[in-house]
Amino acid sequence: MSEIAEIIIKMEITALERWNNGDPSGFLEISDKDVVYFDPMTELRIDGLESLTELYENIRGKIFVEKHKMLNPKVQSLDRMAVLTYNLESYVENKVVKWNCTEVYQRQSDEKWKIIQTHWSLTNAVKEL
Amino acid sequence: MSEIAEIIIKMEITALERWNNGDPSGFLEISDKDVVYFDPMTELRIDGLESLTELYENIRGKIFVEKHKMLNPKVQSLDRMAVLTYNLESYVENKVVKWNCTEVYQRQSDEKWKIIQTHWSLTNAVKEL
Numbered sequence: 559m560s561e562i563a564e565i566i567i568k569m570e571i572t573a574l575e576r577w578n579n580g581d582p583s584g585f586l587e588i589s590d591k592d593v594v595y596f597d598p599m600t601e602l603r604i605d606g607l608e609s610l611t612e613l614y615e616n617i618r619g620k621i622f623v624e625k626h627k628m629l630n631p632k633v634q635s636l637d638r639m640a641v642l643t644y645n646l647e648s649y650v651e652n653k654v655v656k657w658n659c660t661e662v663y664q665r666q667s668d669e670k671w672k673i674i675q676t677h678w679s680l681t682n683a684v685k686e687l
Numbered sequence: 688m689s690e691i692a693e694i695i696i697k698m699e700i701t702a703l704e705r706w707n708n709g710d711p712s713g714f715l716e717i718s719d720k721d722v723v724y725f726d727p728m729t730e731l732r733i734d735g736l737e738s739l740t741e742l743y744e745n746i747r748g749k750i751f752v753e754k755h756k757m758l759n760p761k762v763q764s765l766d767r768m769a770v771l772t773y774n775l776e777s778y779v780e781n782k783v784v785k786w787n788c789t790e791v792y793q794r795q796s797d798e799k800w801k802i803i804q805t806h807w808s809l810t811n812a813v814k815e816l
Contacts, residue, residue, distance in 0.1 A: 592763070594761060594770075594772050596772070598808065598809070599811065599813060601811055602774050603761075603772055603774055630731070634723070634791075634803050636767055636768050636793060638765055638766060639770075641804050643804060643806075645731050645732055658729075658808070660804060660806045662789075664763075664765060674770065675763065675770050675789060677808070679809070679812065680727070680808070680812055682728065682729070682730055684728060684812075
C-alpha cells in the first residue's frame with residue numbers, strides 16, 4: 559500500500575472511531591471549509607463546513623455504533639488529491655447497516671490532508687427501481 | 688465557471704443523454720480502466736471497467752428517462768483531478784427519481800478526462816435509520 563493510502567485510511571478510521579462514539583468532530587476537524595457532502599437523509603447536496611457542522615451538531619451524542627468493519631478500502635491518488643472508497647458495515651443493536659462511502663481528500667498548502675467531498679449511501683438501498 | 692468545469696459538466700451531460708436513451712456506452716467510453724463504482728443496486732463497490740461493462744450491458748436498452756434536471760453541478764479541481772457533484776431529477780412515467788451523484792475525473796497523459804470514480808445514490812433514501 560502506498561504511503562498516501564496509509565495516511566488517508568488511518569485518518570478515516572480515526573474519524574470513524576470517534577463517530578461511532580457519538581462524536582462527529584473527528585470528521586469536522588478534517589473537512590475543508592469548502593467540503594461538499596451527501597448522505598441518505600439530505601434533500602440536496604450540502605455545501606460548506608458551516609452547513610455540515612450544523613447538520614452534525616444535531617446528531618452529536620446520538621449515534622453509537624458498537625463495531626464496524628471497513629471492507630476493501632481503496633485509495634486512488636494523483637498529485638495533491640486522493641479518492642478513498644470503501645464499503646462499511648456498522649453494527650448497532652444486533653443489526654448491521656451497510657454503507658457505500660466515497661471520500662475525496664486534498665493536500666493543503668501546509669501538507670495536511672482535508673476532505674473536500676463526502677458521499678455516504680446505503681448499500682443495496684433498492685433491489686430494483 | 689472555469690474551463691475545466693465546463694468541459695467536465697459537458698462530458699457528463701452528453702453521457703447522461705445517451706444513458707436516458709438506453710445507451711450506457713456514453714459512460715463506459717469515458718470511464719477509466721481502473722474506475723471504481725457504487726450504485727444503490729450493487730452489493731459491494733465494483734472495481735474496474737470490465738466489471739462495470741458487464742453490469743451495464745445487462746441493462747442496455749432497458750432504461751429510458753423522459754427528461755432530467757441536473758441541479759447545481761459543482762466542480763472542484765486541482766491539477767489533473769476534478770470532482771463533479773450534483774443532484775439529478777430523472778423523470779420516468781410521471782414519476783421523479785432523485786439522485787445524488789459524485790464523479791471523479793482524472794486527466795490522462797493524452798489530456799483527455801476519464802472517470803475514475805462514480806457514486807450514484809438515491810436522495811433521501813431514508814428519513815431516519
